[in-house]
Amino acid sequence: MNKVIIMADSTCDLTQELLSSRQIELIPLYVNFGEQSYRDGVDIQTEELYQKVEELGYLPKTSAISPGDFIVRFEPYIEQGYDIVMLTIGSKLSGTYQAALVAQSNFDEGRVQIIDTQNLSSGGGLLALKACDFRDKGLSASEIKAEVDKLVPRVRSQFAIQTMEYLYKGGRCSALSMFLGSVLSIKPIIQVNNGKLDVYKKSVGKMTRALDQMLEDYYELFDKVDKDYVMITHSLADKSAAYMKEHIQNHGKLPKALLETTAGCVISTHCGKGTIGILYILTE
Structure with a gap:
């Protein structure tokens, strides 16, 4: 072989x-x-x-x-x-x-x-x-x-978008959505479903609210999560990453390897600075 x-x-x-x-x-x-x-x-x-x-x-x-x-x-x-x-x-x-x-x-x-x-x-x-x-x-x-x-099909990927500026500049949201998102401090949470990107949830207010929503979903699914690797990936969002890692540790929901990585230029071009996600694989 x-x-x-x-x-x-x-x-x-x-x-x-x-x-x-x-x-x-x-x-x-x-x-x-x-x-x-x-x-x-x-x-x-x-x-x-x-x-x-x-x-x-x-x-x-x-x-x-x-x-x-x-x-x-x-x-x-x-x-x-x-x-x-x-x-x-x-x-x-x-x-x-x-x-x-x-x-x-x-x-x-x-x-x-x-x-x-x-x-x-x-x-x-x-x-x-x-x-x-x-x-x-x-x-x-x-x-x-x-x-x-x-x-x-068992990978779960979701990202909270801190600013809608890059979605707007990239033609992925309208000027009205951009304006309303800024005024209302909307933080869209994007999830990958069947190979496509969908708006999974919309958080209003501080970024930590969006982070908490993603973490709550992770905790609910924790028994079904493949414990080998869980990723926290972000585009220059160090404080948000630290918040999520501490939250996971405090809740005792640590996998074998909780890995922090930075989004590269291609991904960052489409999502913008401050975007952060938690990604994991579910067991069969």
């Missing part, structure tokens, strides 16, 4: 420490300001993204990984005798999955396994970590894909 390499795209929002320790290869999507293109997490970091938006006054466009990018990254591992498991951002959210399938067709059947996470951010990151667990147990690439595919 061939050795297995786990790959993920940059929207998985895993820390460099996790990527290194779990031997996950990352392939970046792109953030484009006009004619200038940056590789997410390579040429530009989240804080730099926000600085550029403030300086230029507009949001960048994001773009998927090309089939050619995938081929260039796959080839060396195939030549070294590895089989590849590649996890991508949800196919309903980006063209990255389709591009990966095109690249897959350039290699012998079975050498490259593509997983549509049907999710984004560390929702995909959770699945990448589980893929590593299966790899470390000695499963083949095809067996890893089969096991991870079973987990895909």
Whole structure:
């Protein structure tokens, strides 16, 4: 049986420490300001993204990984005798999955396994970590894909949006919604359902109210939560992250690993500064 390499795209929002320790290869999507293109997490970091938006006054466009990018990254591992498991951002959210399938067709059947996470951010990151667990147990690439595919519909991802400015600039809410959201201090909570983003709840007032709502849902589901990994992922929302971690600890609802990660540039472009989420996998 061939050795297995786990790959993920940059929207998985895993820390460099996790990527290194779990031997996950990352392939970046792109953030484009006009004619200038940056590789997410390579040429530009989240804080730099926000600085550029403030300086230029507009949001960048994001773009998927090309089939050619995938081929260039796959080839060396195939030549070294590895089989590849590649996890991508949800196919309903980006063209990255389709591009990966095109690249897959350039290699012998079975050498490259593509997983549509049907999710984004560390929702995909959770699945990448589980893929590593299966790899470390000695499963083949095809067996890893089969096991991870079973987990895909059990991922629960939700994010509270601190400011609606980025949703408005990105064309995802109207000027009226933006105005009312600002006046009423509405904090939408976005949830991934069937691979799409839905407004799950709307919190009014302080950000902590939105955090409490997400935490209450987590506590209610805690007995059914896969305890291996729970993620708190945010876009430069350190205080909110500290609040959530302390809340979870005080309520005695700690998983084996409660991991804090920062959203990369592609995810941050669409959600804005201060966004924070809690992500986990439910048991069968």
